[in-house]
Amino acid sequence: METYQIQEGAVLYYLTFTVIEWLPVFVAAEPCKILTDSLNYCHHHKALRINAFVLMPTHAHVMLFDADFDNDRLRNTVRDMRQFTGRQLADHSEKHLPAAFAQVMQGTARTDRARQFWQQSKHAVAIWTAEFWQTKVRYIHDNPVRKGLVWETTAWRFSSAAYWLLDPPGETDVILTEVVW
Numbered sequence: 709m710e711t712y713q714i715q716e717g718a719v720l721y722y723l724t725f726t727v728i729e730w731l732p733v734f735v736a737a738e739p740c741k742i743l744t745d746s747l748n749y750c751h752h753h754k755a756l757r758i759n760a761f762v763l764m765p766t767h768a769h770v771m772l773f774d775a776d777f778d779n780d781r782l783r784n785t786v787r788d789m790r791q792f793t794g795r796q797l798a799d800h801s802e803k804h805l806p807a808a809f810a811q812v813m814q815g816t817a818r819t820d821r822a823r824q825f826w827q828q829s830k831h832a833v834a835i836w837t838a839e840f841w842q843t844k845v846r847y848i849h850d851n852p853v854r855k856g857l858v859w860e861t862t863a864w865r866f867s868s869a870a871y872w873l874l875d876p877p878g879e880t881d882v883i884l885t886e887v888v889w
Contacts, residue, residue: 718834
């Protein structure tokens, strides 16, 4: 059972989606676009709002909320998005990545499915203060620098850093929504 969950009272969440066994799937644009396109779909059709994000080779961090602060809908949207992207990304992995990736996804599958792409935990952390929100957004944006993938936060394509930190805003693959405290 997951310790961290979307709960009543909080409306903004920091979530981490990790690929099973930390497989480096997000190393090319195509798998990244599967996830970003799904986030955008959920923005347009399921009232999901994304404030900040970063896609790393093995995981993604997102700061998100429901447009109407409906946590039941947010839980369902996150669940549906993870199921959909899990299937799409597992298919992509089988077709384009080494066979060992598909073997791991099949070998770690739960009894209710033939394969598993995402680790079960979403590590949903409720954001209660502006200071904690700023800490998590900085963590999201600094992640590629900390891991030695780029020299500056705004250089990582699959991140909200360039959008929020450059003037004028840089390009982003995800529709972003401002959070005002």
